[in-house]
Each structure stands twice: as C-alpha cells, then as structure tokens.
Amino acid sequence: MLFDLQPKTRREDLYDRENELSEFQNAVNLGENLILLLGIRRLGKSSLLNVALAESEMPYAKIDVRSLYFTHGSIPQEILARKILDSLLATVSGRKSLRLKLEKVLSSIRGLRISGLSVEFDxxxxxxxxxxxxxxxxxxxxxxxxxxxxxxxxxxLSGIRYDGLIAYAVDNLPGITFVLTGSEVGMLHDFLGLENPKKPLFGRYAREIVLQRFRREESVDFLARGFEEVGIEPGRQEIEEAVESLDGIVGWLTMYGYLRGVRELSHSEAMDELFNMAEKLIWEELSSLIQNSRRYGVILKAVAMGNVRWSTIKEYVEFKLGPVNDAKFSILLKNLLKYGYLEKRGNEYSIPDPVVKEVVKNLQLTLW
Ligand SMILES: Nc1ncnc2c1ncn2[C@@H]1O[C@H](COP(=O)(O)OP(=O)(O)O)[C@@H](O)[C@H]1O
Ligand SMILES: [Mg+2]
Known part of the structure; x- marks a missing residue:
C-alpha cells in the first residue's frame, strides 16, 4: 500500500524511483564498492534502500546507524560487528549452501560463535x-x-575511525559493496572526506544517487493512486491543496494519504493532524541540535519568518539572544546547511521542507 507509514520494502509499494533503482543495480553489477543515497529527511532513502537491496539478489546486511547510536550513545565495534553478521546471516538464511559456507568461513575467526541466526563474541x-x-x-x-x-x-560520532575501516575495505576487499545513506548530506560528506586530502577515503570514487522531491504532477498522481488503492475519492481540489502545502516530499504525502485515506479524516482534519504529528517529530529531530545551541533554533525561526540574508538572520538572532560574533554565527549557519535544515542559493537561505518551515515558524522561543 502506498500510504503505509513504514519505510517501504516491496517494489509494488514504492512509487516510481525507477531510475534510482536501476542506477543502484547498475553500480552493483559494475562491481562498484561505494554507493551513496542522499537527500533530506523523508524523501524515501530508507525505502529505496530496502527495495534496492531486496532486488539486488545479493547477500546483504543493513544497519540502522541512527538507532544504534541513540540506543548505545556511541557505536561500539562489537555491536556493529554483531549487527552486520546477524543481518547477513538472516538474508542468506533461505539459501542453505551459501549460508553454510558463510558459517564455515566465519568459524575460522577466533572467539566467534554462531548460534542459530545470531553470533556471539568471546x-x-x-x-x-x-x-x-x-x-x-x-x-x-x-x-x-x-x-x-x-x-x-x-x-x-562513535570515536572509532570507521572512515579508515571503510577506506581499507574499499581498497582491499573486492567482494564488498558499501551503501551509505544520509539525510545530513554535508555531515556525511565531511565524515567520508572524499575530497579532503587529510581523510582516508580521499580521492576514492563513489556513486552518488541523490533523491529529489516529486514534481508537482508526480505528487498529485501519487496521492490519486494511493486513494484509489484504499477506495476513496477525494476531490481534485483537496489533492491540489495538500500538494501545495506538502510539496513533493513523499514522507508528508504518505502521512497525509494515511490520515485522509486510511483513517478517513476530512481534508482539514487530516492537515491539522499531520501538522500535530509533524511538530512532535520535528521537535524530536531538532532537540539534540538545539541542546547544543539555542541559536540553531532561533536561526531557523528567523529564516522561517522570511529573513533570507546572512545579516538579517543575524540581526534577528542578536535581537532574541544577544550578541554573537561573525565567525561563530557563520559556523552555526554552515552547520545547519550540513544538517540539511537550511539550503543556500546565491546569497539567500531557505528551509527546504515546507512542513519544517511551518512548524519552526510557530515554535515558542520561551519554551526552549
Ligand atoms: N517511493 C515511495 N513510494 C511510496 N511511499 C514512499 C516512497 N518513498 C518513501 N515513502 C514513504 O515516505 C515515508 C518516508 O520514507 P523513508 O524511506 O523513511 O524516507 P527517508 O529514509 O528518506 O527519511 C515513509 O512513510 C515511506 O513509507
Ligand atoms: Mg531513513
């Protein structure tokens, strides 16, 4: 179902993304060993990844690094190793001879035990x-x-040089392809440092697949098809309105479709509920950033309210929170670009996600 809120896992539930899927498959077929799936939150990276992995017919391991980080507060090697092996064993569980050979190879590692589909380290x-x-x-x-x-x-954020480990594998282990997704595109680029001579992955080639938001007519078609699937027929006007506020960000379109088509709320109830849910979600996503500096929140609010230039954003921030020096302020802005919360065209800053923009605009500064 198109309006299922979970990241999609099956091709038939995935709207379009044909080009991205075939580019992924092409990179794997060519034996490339580093693929990046990039784009702001809720454009469907995890969904695309799930479907691409399932269709690749290759054994794979998939690790949700974000949840690992928040569960453990860091990413210990032991836990990452176990996740990789458990996941890999699970994906080959139905291919007996392949699985047995993998178990055999792994059993030569000292201190590693396999029990069922799970590994233990002594x-x-x-x-x-x-x-x-x-x-x-x-x-x-x-x-x-x-x-x-x-x-x-x-x-x-793990304290371990995983970039070095990936570089080692990319250079020396031709049987492995890494796929890395990132919502915080600038942060991922910084971490990898493909263009940074001081970093281990400097100069390596990566296939970059950049997800775009749906074009207007794709968004309209996505909603229309989703509604058809669940057997309701909202007016064209409603669909147009939803697309107007949510733009082509598939995560929001899916949420709207779910509320309107599955929960069967009216159009205005669905929009209200979407913004309620979005507010909680976005607040959670922003909270660790704002804990670092309240200025991040105020900068976003300044931009949401229509300040687009470096100097007017700074004026707003200083009006709210007192003086900040130019260098420090520029770093904060740059970080917001790297986290994907801001975009910059020419000299103008903007918030790429209209729902985030709306939510941030209404945030009460006094609550921070
Ligand atoms: N191509 C697609 N077709 C249908 N639904 C999608 C598609 N891509 C993403 N979704 C839905 O959008 C939401 C966000 O997708 P997700 O894959 O989690 O995005 P990301 O990983 O980029 O944040 C989920 O509800 C997912 O089911
Ligand atoms: Mg994701």
Missing part, C-alpha cells in the same frame, strides 16, 4: 578481519556482499 572482535572473511566468501561464490549503513553520518 573476545573483542576485529571488524577488519570479519570484513575480510565476508569478502572472500562472497568472491568465492561469485557474488558481492552489500553492507548498508542507513543514516551513516552517525558513524562519525
């Missing part, structure tokens, strides 16, 4: 060694093992 595992085994197994089988890190920019 000592601190060496992730590089584990990746070497996975790669040689995949090569022997004439396959590639795909290791996908969803919201990979969180790897940078």
């Amino acid at each position: 000592r601190k595992p060496d992730l590089a060694e584990i990746l070497e085994k996975i790669s040689s197994w995949a090569e022997n089988e004439n396959l590639r093992a795909i290791i996908a890190f969803d919201e990979a920019q969180y790897l940078r």
Whole structure:
C-alpha cells in the first residue's frame, strides 16, 4: 500500500524511483564498492534502500546507524560487528549452501560463535578481519556482499575511525559493496572526506544517487493512486491543496494519504493532524541540535519568518539572544546547511521542507 507509514520494502509499494533503482543495480553489477543515497529527511532513502537491496539478489546486511547510536550513545565495534553478521546471516538464511559456507568461513575467526541466526563474541572482535572473511566468501561464490549503513553520518560520532575501516575495505576487499545513506548530506560528506586530502577515503570514487522531491504532477498522481488503492475519492481540489502545502516530499504525502485515506479524516482534519504529528517529530529531530545551541533554533525561526540574508538572520538572532560574533554565527549557519535544515542559493537561505518551515515558524522561543 502506498500510504503505509513504514519505510517501504516491496517494489509494488514504492512509487516510481525507477531510475534510482536501476542506477543502484547498475553500480552493483559494475562491481562498484561505494554507493551513496542522499537527500533530506523523508524523501524515501530508507525505502529505496530496502527495495534496492531486496532486488539486488545479493547477500546483504543493513544497519540502522541512527538507532544504534541513540540506543548505545556511541557505536561500539562489537555491536556493529554483531549487527552486520546477524543481518547477513538472516538474508542468506533461505539459501542453505551459501549460508553454510558463510558459517564455515566465519568459524575460522577466533572467539566467534554462531548460534542459530545470531553470533556471539568471546573476545573483542576485529571488524577488519570479519570484513575480510565476508569478502572472500562472497568472491568465492561469485557474488558481492552489500553492507548498508542507513543514516551513516552517525558513524562519525562513535570515536572509532570507521572512515579508515571503510577506506581499507574499499581498497582491499573486492567482494564488498558499501551503501551509505544520509539525510545530513554535508555531515556525511565531511565524515567520508572524499575530497579532503587529510581523510582516508580521499580521492576514492563513489556513486552518488541523490533523491529529489516529486514534481508537482508526480505528487498529485501519487496521492490519486494511493486513494484509489484504499477506495476513496477525494476531490481534485483537496489533492491540489495538500500538494501545495506538502510539496513533493513523499514522507508528508504518505502521512497525509494515511490520515485522509486510511483513517478517513476530512481534508482539514487530516492537515491539522499531520501538522500535530509533524511538530512532535520535528521537535524530536531538532532537540539534540538545539541542546547544543539555542541559536540553531532561533536561526531557523528567523529564516522561517522570511529573513533570507546572512545579516538579517543575524540581526534577528542578536535581537532574541544577544550578541554573537561573525565567525561563530557563520559556523552555526554552515552547520545547519550540513544538517540539511537550511539550503543556500546565491546569497539567500531557505528551509527546504515546507512542513519544517511551518512548524519552526510557530515554535515558542520561551519554551526552549
Ligand atoms: N517511493 C515511495 N513510494 C511510496 N511511499 C514512499 C516512497 N518513498 C518513501 N515513502 C514513504 O515516505 C515515508 C518516508 O520514507 P523513508 O524511506 O523513511 O524516507 P527517508 O529514509 O528518506 O527519511 C515513509 O512513510 C515511506 O513509507
Ligand atoms: Mg531513513
């Protein structure tokens, strides 16, 4: 169902994304070992990743790095190793001889035990060694093992040099393809440092698949088809209005479709409920940022209220929170660009997601 709120896993529930899927498959077929899926929140990266992995017919492991980070407060090697192996074992569970060979290769690692579909370590595992085994197994089988890190920019917060590990694998382990997704595109680029001579992945090639929002007529068609699926027929006017406020951001369109078509709320109730839900969600997403500096929140509010220039945004922030020096203020703005909360065209800043913009505009500064 198009209006299912969970990230999609099946092609038939995924609207379009044909080009992105075939580009992904093409990169895998060519034996490329680093693929990036990029785009702001709620454009469907996780959904695309799920479907692309399922269709690749390759063994794969998928790790939700964001939730790992928030569960553990960091990303210990041992936990990452276990997640990779558990996930890989699960995806080959139905292919018996493949699974047995993988188990055999892994059993040569000291201190590693496999019980059912899960691995245990008697000592601190060496992730590089584990990746070497996975790669040689995949090569022997004439396959590639795909290791996908969803919201990979969180790897940078772990204190462990995972960029170095990925660089090692990219250079030396031809049986593995890494797929990294990132909502915080600038942060992911910083972490990888493909263009930073001081970083281990400098100069490496990556296939970048950048998700775009739907064009207007695609958004309208997406909603119309979704409503047809659930057997209701809202007026054209309502659909147009929804697309007007939500733009082509599939996550919001899906939420609206769910509220209007599955919960069967009226158009205005569905829009109200969407903004209620969005407010909670966006507040959660922003809260760790705002805990670092309240100025982030005030900058966003300034932009949401129509201040687009460096100087007018700064004036607003200083009016609310007192003086801030130019260099410090520029860093805050740059970070918001890297997190994907702001966009910059020429000299003008904007908030790329109209729902975020609306929610931020209404935030009460006194509550922070
Ligand atoms: N191509 C698509 N067709 C239908 N629904 C989609 C599509 N892409 C994403 N969605 C829906 O949009 C929401 C956000 O998708 P998700 O994959 O979690 O985005 P992201 O990982 O970029 O934040 C989910 O409810 C998901 O089901
Ligand atoms: Mg996601």
